[in-house]
Amino acid sequence: MTSATDSPLPAVTRLIATDLDGTLLRDDKTLSDRTIAALAAAEEAGIEVFFVTGRPARWMDVVSAHVHGHGMAICANGAAVADLRADGRLIEVHPLEREVALEVVRILREVAPGTSFAVELTTGIHYEPAYPPFHLDPGATVAVAEKLLHEEAPGTGAPVLKVLAHHPELAPDAFLALARESAADRASVTRSSPTALLEISGAGVSKARTLAACCAERGIAQSEVVAFGDMPNDVEMLEWAGASFAMGNAHPAALAAASGVTLTNDEDGVAVVIERILATR
Known part of the structure; x- marks a missing residue:
């Protein structure tokens, strides 16, 4: 180089x-x-x-x-x-389709117990109680990811831009490798944080x-x-x-x-x- x-x-x-x-x-x-x-x-x-x-x-x-x-x-x-x-x-x-997001959440809960999630919508971010809080978003809803991703009828909720997954113990690159091995056929998984924080987008995004x-x-x-x-x-x-x-x-x-x-x-x-x-x- x-x-x-x-x-x-x-x-x-x-x-x-x-x-x-x-x-x-x-x-x-x-x-x-x-x-x-x-x-x-x-x-x-x-x-x-x-x-x-x-x-x-x-x-x-x-x-x-x-x-x-x-x-x-x-x-x-x-x-x-x-x-x-x-x-x-x-x-x-x-967008990341909500059904796909729910499936990825399920997979990561299974392969990496202790993972907490946030959901970034076009209207703002919302996160689980265990997720590191966003002090820049005091209006966020705090609930489990399954509830945050729920919509009353298909297409009625704001588009999901990405799901964020945080693990308190895994090394960042190890968490990324595990998530890609487990869910890369369903969504795009990457990271930009120095911590074990993954960013999950729609497939190919x-x-x-x-x-x-x-x-x-x-x-x-x-x-x-x-x-x-x-x-x-x-x-x-x-x-x-x-x-x-x-x-x-x-x-x-x-x-x-x-x-x-x-x-x-x-x-x-x-x-x-x-x-x-x-x-x-």
Whole structure:
């Protein structure tokens, strides 16, 4: 793998796709002045910047001022596309069917006793009593996952973007491997947290798949995309993009998937590459 200064770049870069936490954002969840300037310069040069994150749209306020002309963000690991200029209004949703979600919950309860769950709907998150609480969502309903996923009649409930599964004792990668072995034929399973917290989406849903569709709509070729990420939920996107960079702080799976490596998120690793792209235009 090559570094940020010598890794090959596309002959033409038309879109930059970047993860947020652990990638574009510093560890204190802010954007540095250097990164803000690099994003603005890229957009000014005609390069679209897409934020591609596991976060829900309602947690995008940290970057919503920096989406510039297009206003789009891919959220919830590809399960939703949001217009950040319209307060995060969802313009595209790829849901996890509730029957499938219930089956995955059943499987994980069986193979990993002690797992607790949260359910991320298009309307907000709700979670079980044992699940680590979300202090940013004080209005969440607290109940068992089976009740959270219940709907009075098919199609009457809000779409499910993902189910989150937390285990208090298993190692994060071991939990991911177990869940994929047990349920990967039913849903997409990944993780972005340093803890044993899994994110479960509809089968085939990923950052890469939704990004590819967004690029196709804009007539942007795969070879014209540069992507950045740091965790297992970025792997498919890093593999898909014409050029890709894992952060210096990245998970081994992301490092293996990327065509290059840049500095850490606290060292403005994304900005370093964007500056190089602009310097070569």
